Amino acid sequence: MTQTYQLAGRTFSSRLIMGTAGFPNQQLLLDALAASGADVATASIRRISLEGYAESLVDLLGEDYQLLPNTAGCETVRDAVLTAQLAREALETDWLKLELIGDRETLYPDVVQLVEAAEILVKDGFQVLPYCTDDPVVCRRLVEVGCVAVMPLGAPIGSGMGICNPTNIELICANSPVPVILDAGIGTASDAALAMELGCDAVMINSAVAKALDPVAMAGAMARAVEAGHLAHHAGRIPKKGYAEPSSPQLGLIGS
């Protein structure tokens, strides 16, 4: 079994955080969440007229999962702060996945505004988990203003490209005093395992499960990948070498 870990003062056993968007239907969302074993699930905050599922997300998931509201789509500090405050009121939680989008094409975080908004929200009593670039200095700044975790991207949101810069993710993990949650870019199970092998504390996945041919099967695969990667990280991998080293005994070969 993987060890439990602490996030914003709470203890969790699953190191997989699940997004809830883009599933073919509500039942597949529920089944995939169950198969993932996740304790934490994300939500967005939108104007009420945009009715999606008839049932409220709070009624649907609020009892079984720690809901983590996001500020997805916000492009200014002002909008992100108000969305966060509305999320706190709507979901009765001070947890927040802070997103400040700087570019609609790549959905890359605007890190200048991100640090500013994070500082405001921490002072306002939020447990801020910022979606950020895979930049060790940006992650350090976010910790300095009081974020309880950092969520560096592996690749652009929804791209499924995996972890484009494993060196940076490993560097961030090695130096971070707060949990590192790889967010965005995961395409398949090996990407999630790699994130954990690099030292991440958890992985956040949405599209790779929601858009898979079989979301429930993929959710199960991701759960095992996260666990395997975490175990491998702590087991201590062998160093990479540029030459072969036989594993079978060298002596006693027949005909010698």
Add this chain to the structure above:
Amino acid sequence: MRSQITVNGETRPWQAVDVVRLLQAEGLDPARRGVAVAINGAVVPRHRWAETAVQPNDLIEIVKPFAGG
């Protein structure tokens, strides 16, 4: 000209109501969990809905959680 308010980007004629009545007028159940309201950029906590009057020209946002990543 009659006074107006803006609710989630749409204009409405202003009426002298509190936030609870406004939600009901919009076809929403104020007792339902998960709804949050902001007026002119400031959140109005649920416990203050009944005592908060809607003023002419108010910009009102009514939100709830949806699926998200």
